[in-house]
Structures are given as structure tokens and as C-alpha cells.
Amino acid sequence: MGEDRSDVLQGTLDLMVLKTLETMGPQHGYGIARRIEQVSGDSLRLNQGTIYPALLRLQQRGWIKAEWGVSESNRRAKYYSLSRIGRKRIEQEARNWERIAETMARFLTASI
């Protein structure tokens, strides 16, 4: 656990989950968690458990759907997929996040 690994910022996890589902298609919780870890490499410290409240939150908003299914290894698992609303919202959420990131970056350069 290196010092340069950061915790997941509040709100970013939702977008990561959405983006993962968009690229990978329907996935179970473990799959989503692994994907996020792989994409972010070693720079993010993720307790895999934390994606479950995020998944529930997205479900409550109606952005994703969940369905029980069977994995390749023949294990019962809950599969998540994007809903129509969720698909529409990804773009908007992504833009939001870019704007925040941009603003943040500007602040950081300005302070140097």
C-alpha cells in the first residue's frame, strides 16, 4: 500500500461504474470492481465492498438494472447493466466530471 495511492473520491465511483458497464456490458459486482482496479492501475485504493452501496444508489436512481444470472464458472451472481436513463446520463455525468477536473487543474496550476 503505497502513499501515492488515493481513496476513491465521493461521487467518482458512480461514474466509474457507469463507464465500466458501458464498455464491458452487463457485469457482476466482482467483475466491475476488478475492472476499476485494472483500469486505474495502482493509483487507486479501492475496497471492493464500497461498490455495493454505489451500485444500490445507481439502482435507486434508475440508471442501472440488476438481474440474477449464472456466470461462466456456473456460479449464481447478480448482473448489472445500464438502463436507458443511465445510458443517457453517462455523457452528462462525464462532462460534469471533466469540468470539475478542469477547474481543479486550473486552480492547481494557478497556485504554483
Place this chain on the structure above:
Amino acid sequence: MDWVRIVLNRIAALLRRRALDAELDEELRSHIEFAAEENRKRGLSPEEAHTAALREFGGVTQTREAHRVQRGFPLLEMRIADVRYALRQLRRSPGFTSVALITLALGIGANTAVFSVIEAVLLKPLPYRNADRLVLLTDPQDPQDGGILYRDFQAWKRDSRSVEEISAFYRNSGWSRVTLTGSEEPVSIQAAFVSADLFSLLGIAPELGRTFTEEEESRHERVAVLSYGLWQSHFGGSPDAIGQTIQLDGVASRVIGVMPEVFQFPAADSALWAPITSNPHWADPTILINDGQHSRGFYARWQAVARLRPGFGARQAQAEMNAIFASLEKSDPDPNRGTGIKVLPLRLEIGGDARLALYVLLASVGLLLLIACSNVANLVLARGVARAGEIAMRQALGATRRRILGQLLTEALVLAALAGIVSLPVARFGIRALVVLVPANLPRLEQTSVNLPVLGFTFVVAMLCAVFFGLAPAFALWRNGAVEKFQWKNAVSFGTRRSAAAHRWLIVAEFALSVVLLTCAGLLLRSFLLVRAVDPGFEAEHVLKLNVSLSGASSAWPASLYDTVVSRLQAVPGVKAVGAIDSLFDLGATNNLGLRAIEGRTPESRSQWTALTWDTVRGDYFTAIGARLVRGRYFNDSDDAQTQLVAIIDESMARRYWPGENPIGKHFKGQDKRGRNDDWLTVIGLVGDMHTHGLERSATPHVFEWYRQAGNGTPEILVRTSGDPVAMASSLRAIVRSVNGSAVLSDMTPIEHQLQQQLAPRRFQTTLVGIFSLLALAIAFVGIYGLMHYSVAQRRREIGIRMALGADRSGIAWLVVRECLALAAMGLIVGLALSWFATRAVSKLLYGVKEFDPVTLILVSLVLVGAAVVAGFRPARRAASVDPMQALRSE
């Protein structure tokens, strides 16, 4: 609308918690399995793979918890759990629960009942349009009956900027009473003569038909709008009433409309409304006598009701009226004008004197509830001490102090809410009792009900109770360390010693509040007894009063009718004396009147005038009422129009004008209706003061004239009988009927009843405050008894030691009684201090006693100390009978 979906989702989740929990568990299990499988593929042993998977997952329990928080309403779920727990706790101790519930329900119910009366009578807005901006414009000296000049009214209508709409009406109850004939028996009803725009100003549409127009008003048309009550009683609520003709004072009037029941203006007894111009006294020159220096007091008494413009308060309107009044006085002087104009908010006018009494009642039940709450708090506290173990355990298991306080408060709220529900039938019963018992005919009393505002009041009161008896003991437990320093073994003894202070303070508070209530009740009781003991100045027993009038209140009175009636009644066996007078038991305001001339004195200016009553008597009036002749003689038949004008005066009159002198033979001039204002009257008799304007009022100067010289009607007939006057009522009625079939006979009552009725409001409030104070004392008594009983039980060991060391039994008993006395004494001191404020609040209801009344205070103190001693007696005996060997061995 994300949040709508979120809330709906959460509510849905709330309903299937268990299923969702199981689903989550399965999902998490499969997650770990996936991870472990992958780890195994990387070459880890099965155990290592599982451990690593769990590590990467990072806390299954936390995830579950976070998931649950996200899923539902965690705070709400916690509350629900608390409520369930509280209900379980309450069920587990039925004794405590039932005592607390009954105490609280009675207290809250009594408060709700009194409040609902206040709500209906005082708080509920008047049913008129923008009722908060309605004001009455009246004579400042006599707001009830005083009047204003009609042309002044027109000037205000023209000049005032603060007034949006204004309408005049004729209020004086005597002069706008009319006789309704046509049905079986003539009846006397209260009419109201009003401007056409009154109905639109108040914003009330007729129930049926229409109201009259300004054209009808200016044409002096005889049309009438009936009250709902009159419509029901005379036309059976039939729509055919419209267009029918009724006889008012012998003149035909056409019914054009019916007002709804809520319309009770100017008073609840207004039975019909007619154009102001159809009043027989409208612009009647004969009643406006004015000879420059002197004027009549009883000219047209118009009053006005107005709606202020938005943004104008009564005070601004008052300032403007003062200015207009002053300029009118300058430009158009008129001695008939009053001394000013008073602007009164309409809501203040209605409710009147009963207001204070009702608020005193509410304060009394409020105090009673406070005492009841103290007792419940004591119970909760005692239970809390017993539960210190449970609380300490919960704390040890990780519950925060806030959480436990929340739990305790929830328990209190649940208890109070239950009590609130149980209290509603109590309140309903209380309201029914109050509506029957409240004697003063309060307006809108019949509208009292448990409605939404009343329920809101009950709810707030119940919740306040909960905070009081729930939180106070909870804090006391902590402050006294019953919980923190809790140890299994000495839980009980430790808890009691420390929390006993809280118990004691609650008892002191109960005693103090009881003292306040007892003091007020004592003062009211003393006042009641004093009023009852007032010598009315006449002998009320065996006297029947009946009112006989003829259609046409203002038309000339056929003197022969009264002569015949009086002489016929006198001839009835069992009748001792018959007399008559023009007005009796007028409990309204008395007018200030001046005498034109008084022998031996300079005439008084208007500002020096005082109340004066002027009556005409007939027959053996003084004998019939049982007056006391002090000097001189009564009238007799040789006094007539040809002989000198004579008068009988009372002692107040003699004191007022001829103090220290013999008034017999003195001369004075007065204001009378004969138009012979410059005749001298000679005093021929002096009678003792009679309290015919109300027992509580000091007697006012009174002049009696003889009917042969004054020529007024004397409708109030008094019959003194040798036996029970009620038994003779029907035969007397028949005699009057036989003399004149169209005579209106009303108010046939023994005058003793009239006196009882005058006492009724006072009897009512005294009884109620008395009952409340005794209940308060009883609750406080139970409280201190319980505390002492408990304390003796807890201190058995200490008592045993004392006895073993040689204390004798009477000393031990004294220990207990002394403690009772100490608590009572503290309560007494605090209570007496509080009474100082409370009695000032009720001072207006007192009669003949001062707010600081040593007799009452001493009695209250004795009662309280006595109660404390009695309460301590049994616990003291129990303490004295402790067997030291057993007490020491048992622990």
C-alpha cells in the same frame, strides 16, 4: 426527478428488508467466491485465496451496514425500533403504564376541554370577511350601550381615510326590542336596526331570500330579515317564509330573507334585522330634547362597525377619529354628542368579561397537568433507577449517550401519545360538561368541539408533557451518575441516593403548584361567599316577578291596563303585596346622569356626573320587594298629578347629594321623560340601598317616582306571596291574560332565581378552580406518600443501624415526618412566592378580598402541612416498625 425515484425505492426497500438482506448476503458471498477462485488460479492455497479475497473486499459487515444505510431510512428505522422497544417496555410494566396513562390522560383531557371552549368562544375568528380588520366605533364611557350621532357617523364615512367601509346599527337592547304577534302568543324579540350595507360589510350572504337594499332603507320600507333561529321557531324552517307578513309592534313587515346561523351581529340574541330607518325612533324629534345647556342622555344610540383599510391599525384609526371628533365639536357643536369615540377591535368586544375567567380556568388546568406530569416524572425516574442496569449494559455494548437519551425520549413520547389518544374521550366528556355548566351565555359556546386546532393543542400539550417527564428524569439519571458509576451490586442503593434529589425537587414543585392553585381557589371561594352574603337590601324570598308589556314598546302605555292588572292580582288569596316598576335587575352599564338643579348645591357640569338610576313605581312596590324604609313615607294615592311632585330616594342618593343631612323635604330637578324638566321634586321618603343592578356592584344613587306623576309604563310586576310563588305562577298568568289577551307575558321567575343566576358564573369558576386545586393537592399527596414509602423501603438498612445504635422508634418515625414537613415547607415557600404573581392575575375576579389575604394564606398553609403530615404518617409507622436484626441481616 431522481429524488422521487430514490425515495420510492427506499420506501419499497423498507417493506422487504429481510428479503433484501438475504439477497445482499448471497451477492456478497458470490463476490468472495469469484475473488477466491481467481486467487486460487494464481496459485494460492484455498485458505489463502479466501483470506486474500476477504482482505481485498475490505469488511463485509461495513459493506452490509453501508448498503442498509443507502437502502432505506436509517434514522426512521431506528425510531421505529425505538417505538417498538418502548411499547414492549410499557407492556412489560402494566402497573406503571396504567397509572401514568390515566394521570396524563385526565390532565391532558381536562386541558383540551377547557381549551376547546376558549377556542370556540375567544380564538376562533369571527365568521365575517376580514374579521381581523373589523372595529366597533362606540362611546368611550359606555362601549356596551353608548351611542353616537347619526350625522357624525355620516361625517366619518365621508372624511375618514383609515376606514374602508362603515355601517351603522341600532344597538340599545331595550329600545330595539319588538313584539312579534300573529302566531298563538305574542312574544318579545330582540331586533337589530341596521344599515343596508351591514351585510355586505360583514360579508355574509343570506341563507334564503335577500337582504334589504339602500333604496328600501331610504324609502323607510318595512322589510325584515329573519335570524336562523326565528325562522326555525316561527316558520319551521320553511322556504315559504319569504314574502310573508309579520306583525312587529303591531305594524306589518314583509319577510325578505333569512340569515345563516353564524350571523350573530350585533349580538347572539339578534332575532331579526330591519332597515335602520324603520326604527320607530328614527329621526324622532321628541326624543332629542336639547335646550342648549341640558340634554337628554338617551337619544338615538347609533353604533357603527367599520372595516379598516389594510395597513391601518386600531390605534391609527383611533388617532384619526379623535381628530375628526375634535373638528366636528368645533364646526358643529352639539351637547348630545358624547365625550369621544372609541375604536374597539370587534373580536375584543365579543367574549367580554368571560375572557379572564376562561383564561384563569385554562391556567388552573395547566398547573394541574404540570403537577400530574411531575408525578409521572417521579414514576419514570423511579423506574429509570431500576433500569440503570439495563441502561449501563446498553452503554457498555456501544450505544452512545445520545442514542440512549433518544430511546428514553421515545419511550416518553410513546407514553404521551397514548395518553393523548386516551384523553380524547375524556376531553369530549369534559366539553359536554363545560357547555352545560358554563352559565354566562357565551357567544358561540354551542360551537365548541374537538376540531383541528383543538387536536393540535392536545398534541402539543402531550408532546410537551413527554419532554418534561421523559427528559428531565433522563438527565437527572446521568447528572447524578446513576448510570456511569453503575455497578451491578449496588445499582439500586447508589441510584436512589443520588436521584433522590430529583425526586425531592419534583415533590417540592408539586407542592408549590398546589399552593398556587389552592390560594387562587381560596380567594375565589372567599369572594363567592362574600358575594353570597351581600345583603341585597330587599327580601327576595316569596316574590315572583313577571314582565307584562303590550305590542308597541314605545307607544303610550295604557295606564289603566297596569292598574287593572295590579288590583286584580292584589285580590288573589295568598298574595301579600303587588307592585310594579319600569325596570328591574338591569345588569348592564348604568348611565351617568346629571340633575338640573339640587337644592343647596350648585349644578354640576357634565364631567362631574355619576351613575344615577331613575325609576317609576306603581302599587305597593316597596312592600312587594321588601325594601327598608329609613325615613319618611311611601307613595300613596293622594299623590297625583294635581299635588306636588314627590320622589323617594335611596341612601346612596342621599349620601351623594346631601351628605350628613336629612334629605326629607329637599328639592331637586331631574331629567325625566315628561318634558317638564323644570319642575321641582320633593323628597318624601328614604329607603335603604337595594342591589338591583347586581349583587357585586356597589349600590348606585336611585330615584323613584310615582306612576301617577311620571306616567311611564311599569312592565315589571312584583308579586309577594305568603307561600311558594312558583305554585301561583299559572293562576297569576291566567289573570293577566283575562285582563288583556294580547299582553306579552315574559320572564316569570321568582326574584330569588334571579339572584342565584347572578351568582352562577362565580359559582362555576369557583367550583372548577376548587376542584382543580383539590385534585392538585391529591396528586401531590400521592406523590409525597409514594416517595416516602419508597425511601423508607430503601433506607431499611440505615434505619436498622440507627436502631441498633440506640435510636428509639418515635425518633425514627419523626425522621420520616420531618422530611415530609421539610419538603412541604419548601413547596409552601416557593408556592407562596408564585402565588404573589398568580393572585394578581385573578384579582379582577375577586370580590371583597385583597390579593394578599392572610386568612386564605394561613388556611392554605395549614392544609398543606396537614397533608404532608398525613402523607408521612404511614411510612413513618413502617419505618418505626423495622426490625433492626432483620434489616441488617438482609443485605
